[in-house]
Amino acid sequence: MALPLAIETHQLLKKFGTNRAVDGVDLSIPQGMVYGVLGPNGAGKTTTLRMLATLLRPDGGEAHVLGHDVAREPARVRERISLTGQFASVDEDLTGLENLRLLAGLLGFRRREGRQRAEELLTAFSLTEAQNQQVKYYSGGMRRRLDIAASILVTPDLLFLDEPTTGLDPRSRNQVWDIVRALVAGGTTVLLTTQYLEEADRLAERIAVIDRGRVIAEGTSAELKASVGTSVLHLSVLSPDQREQAAGVLKDRLGVPAFREADPTALTVQLDDTARAPLALHALTEAGIPLRSFSLGQPSLDEVFMALTGRPAESDEPEKEVVV
């Protein structure tokens, strides 16, 4: 294939003072897919995206976007990308329609075409009713959709979405996911950042996990989970007094301890092999312990992080960072 990579970075670096926000990131992202960048707060997701979108100059390393060097040919890059920032990149004081018409005008649509295109997108994103309201009165989900609409007035070859669903309810989140899938079906490459493993799993063909400015794992969702090596079996016994017995059976059969949850009927077991889950269930049935429910969950981001870094993802305080 002669297509250049959508994104190729080599030892990308960005420092803020002594803080290496992005510390040698290598990415290699083919065109035509959703690529997920997964990481906790402060991992360097936004900083990486801003460098790729030509908003920040890298302090070291190289980045090529669709074959163009971001430092040397930023204008060429801008022609082909679109960015939906983490915090609303639309004008709060203007209405939804005005926002889209303004951006359409900047992109070269004539008055009438711009209005048509804006209305078409507003309809598609179920924003018609609110189109004449100022954006500051929009809900989080509406704002996000408008923000994405603003990014695709002209279909970009590469779309950056920075945490597009953080803070959205499940319904709004699904709408955003639908939009992303439709865009990719149309040939756009999407780079999205997220803090949710589930989101990366559902949407992204490949995932890079970043932490403290470094890529600590890369691959498909399946590869990632395999490398983490656990899936989680959640069980709930019918009666609380059978929980201890159930825990014993599980320990015998699977060789790993069951974790007792706060709910007096609930148990959690970490499995390194999903195929062993049926064994566990079978053993409990044989022992005559009825279950109210069971589910096999994916490891959470926290668990992935535990496995990859040996510490939880939620650590807001970098333990040994220099205080500025």
Next chain:
Amino acid sequence: MTEQDTMATPDAARDTSLEAALQSALARRAAPRRPGAISNATMFGWRALLKIKHVPEQLFDVVITPVMFTVMFTYLFGGALAGSTVDYLQFLLPGILAQTVIFTTIYTGVTLNTDISKGIYDRFKSMPIWAPSPLVGAMLGDFLRYTGSSVIVVLIGLLMGFRPEAGLSGVIWSMMLLNLFAFGIGWIFTTLGLLMRTPGTVMTISWIVLMPLTFASNVFVDPATMPGWLQSVVNANPVSHLVTAIRALMAGTANLGLLVKSLLMPAAITVIFAPLAMVLYHRPR
């Protein structure tokens, strides 16, 4: 030919017409031709107008301050300085006009500073547009503010008894001169707006610069009555040159020399600060 085969998924309580709208809205299409610099800047001008439409409060200062100044200074100083308020008004109004418009330039910096910290600037900067267009377009909003406040001052003046000998044309020429002057010195505040962290700081620094500049001038009194050292300060003050030019325009006695002299400083400021502002705007943060 948009009749697409939208197969309703079995679980779909989902609206298939919306689904179709989504598909067709997301379909790839040819991008329009890239517009030129003027077109880009005009769009930002439109944005400035929309902002004024949606947030008219921002015009509050532009309306109230000139009314206050004109009325206050005329009645406060008029009797003492010129014997009668109407005589004094004839002298004061061109000065107040200049002062008002100069003060209004502060909003250029404050507005930009507030605006640029918002996420939408990330979008503007990542779009393939003429880079300075957001700054240039914002100036269209500024011209509106300058013109608005000068119209108000002139109207108040006329009500209170101000009579420009040169009539309407004197007023119009004055406003054009004021707009040019304000455009020039506006670059200082654009630069400040890009440099400072908060709108409050921009405001404070702007006042510190402008207060002495407007008061140590010939806006309120004829410098002939001042001590020698102050006279030389006042006579070197570019605001004095502006006020002198406006007085002459209103009186119908202006000449090219006066106009050129009054625009020297704003021209110099533009030459220095406009490129500086562009560098700051593009400074990666």
